[in-house]
Amino acid sequence: MLAIxxxxxxxxxxxxPVDVPAPEPGPGDVLIAVEAAGVNFADVLQADGSYLDxxxxxxxxxxxxxxxxxxxxRVLAKATGGYAEWALAKESALVEVPEELDAARALALLTQGLTAWHLLRSAARLRDGESVxxxxxxxGVGSLAVxxxxxFGAGRVLAQASTPEKERLALELGADEAVRYPLERRADVILDAAGGALFAHALDSLADFGRLVTYGNASRTAxxxxxxxxxxxxxxxxVGFWLRPxxxxxxxxxxPLAELFDLTLRGRLRPVAGPSYPLTEARTAHADLLARRTTGKIVLRP
Structure with a gap:
C-alpha cells in the first residue's frame, strides 16, 4: 500500500511516499480503508521530533x-498510521459517520471539534453572558470555538486572527468583532494556542475571575x-488543556462528538473544510500549515 x-x-x-505492507490487525483492532486522513499540528511536531522518541x-x-x-x-476513528491507504484503529475508538457528512467536516469534528468543545465546557467552564x-x-479549532x-451562551465572541481574510471568515462564522491587542474591554475567557506575545497580551487582558486557557504553543516561543x-x-x-488525557x-x-454531529447536521455548526491534498503531497500540506497559509481542516486523500 501507499503510505507517507x-x-x-x-x-x-x-x-x-513509500510502498509498505498493509498493517496487520491485532486483538481489538479494525483495519480501515482510508477515505481521508486529517492533518494536525501534532503531526508536524511528531515529524520534527517534539512528540516522538x-x-x-x-x-x-x-x-x-x-x-x-x-x-x-463508514467510520470516523482515532487511528494509527493514518497517512496511508489502510490504517488501524481500536473498535472502541470508532464512531459511525452519516453518509451525508463529508469526510473533511467529519474529521474537523474529531480532534478540532472535541478540543473546541472541551476548551469551553471543561477548561474555561463558560457561563452564560461571558465574553470570549x-x-x-x-x-481548525478556532473556527469551531467561535x-x-x-x-453555549457567550455574550460576546471576539476573534483574533493574523490576516484580514481570516478575520472576515471569523465574522462570517458568528464572531461579533475582530480584535487586536490591547482590548478595549477585558475578557472573561481567552483561548490561546499561539503562546509567545499573544499569551502575554491575553494575560494582561483578563477581567476579574477571567480564565486564559492555553492549549498549544504555535509560536514555538518558550x-x-x-x-x-x-x-x-x-x-x-x-488553565492548561490537553485533549488526550x-x-x-x-x-x-x-x-460531545454526538452533540457536534447533531449541531452540524442541523446547520447550527459549520466545520470549515480547508484544502484537500493527494496523499503524495503530504510535504506541501505540512509546509502550508506551518506557513499559516490555510484555514479550516486540512485533509490528505489516498
Whole structure:
C-alpha cells in the first residue's frame, strides 16, 4: 500500500511516499480503508521530533481518519498510521459517520471539534453572558470555538486572527468583532494556542475571575515563568488543556462528538473544510500549515 513515512526528524522534507505492507490487525483492532486522513499540528511536531522518541522510527503519522471497515461501516476513528491507504484503529475508538457528512467536516469534528468543545465546557467552564476571545479564530479549532461559544451562551465572541481574510471568515462564522491587542474591554475567557506575545497580551487582558486557557504553543516561543502573585493581583487564572488525557474521562468522547454531529447536521455548526491534498503531497500540506497559509481542516486523500 501507499503510505507517507519519515525515518528521521525534521521539517516537511522528511515526509516520504513509500510502498509498505498493509498493517496487520491485532486483538481489538479494525483495519480501515482510508477515505481521508486529517492533518494536525501534532503531526508536524511528531515529524520534527517534539512528540516522538527516535526509537519509534521509521514512523507513519496520522492520528485520525474517515474510512470503511471490512463490514462496510463508514467510520470516523482515532487511528494509527493514518497517512496511508489502510490504517488501524481500536473498535472502541470508532464512531459511525452519516453518509451525508463529508469526510473533511467529519474529521474537523474529531480532534478540532472535541478540543473546541472541551476548551469551553471543561477548561474555561463558560457561563452564560461571558465574553470570549478566540485566538487563531479562522483555524481548525478556532473556527469551531467561535461558533460553539455562541451556541453555549457567550455574550460576546471576539476573534483574533493574523490576516484580514481570516478575520472576515471569523465574522462570517458568528464572531461579533475582530480584535487586536490591547482590548478595549477585558475578557472573561481567552483561548490561546499561539503562546509567545499573544499569551502575554491575553494575560494582561483578563477581567476579574477571567480564565486564559492555553492549549498549544504555535509560536514555538518558550513560556515565561508564571508568578502566582501576579495571578493574584490580576484576580485571574491560567488553565492548561490537553485533549488526550481529557478523552480518557467518562463521557468525554462519544457524547460531545454526538452533540457536534447533531449541531452540524442541523446547520447550527459549520466545520470549515480547508484544502484537500493527494496523499503524495503530504510535504506541501505540512509546509502550508506551518506557513499559516490555510484555514479550516486540512485533509490528505489516498
Amino acid at each position: 513515512r519519515f525515518d528521521r526528524f525534521g521539517g516537511p522534507e522528511v515526509l516520504t 527516535a526509537s519509534l522510527l521509521p514512523y507513519v503519522p496520522g492520528g485520525e481518519v474517515v474510512g470503511r471497515t471490512p463490514d462496510g461501516r 476571545v478566540v485566538h487563531s479564530a479562522a483555524g 461558533q460553539l461559544a455562541r451556541e 513560556f515565561a515563568a508564571l508568578d502566582p502573585g501576579r495571578l493574584g493581583r490580576l484576580n485571574a487564572a491560567v 481529557t478523552l480518557a474521562r467518562p463521557g468525554a468522547f462519544a457524547e
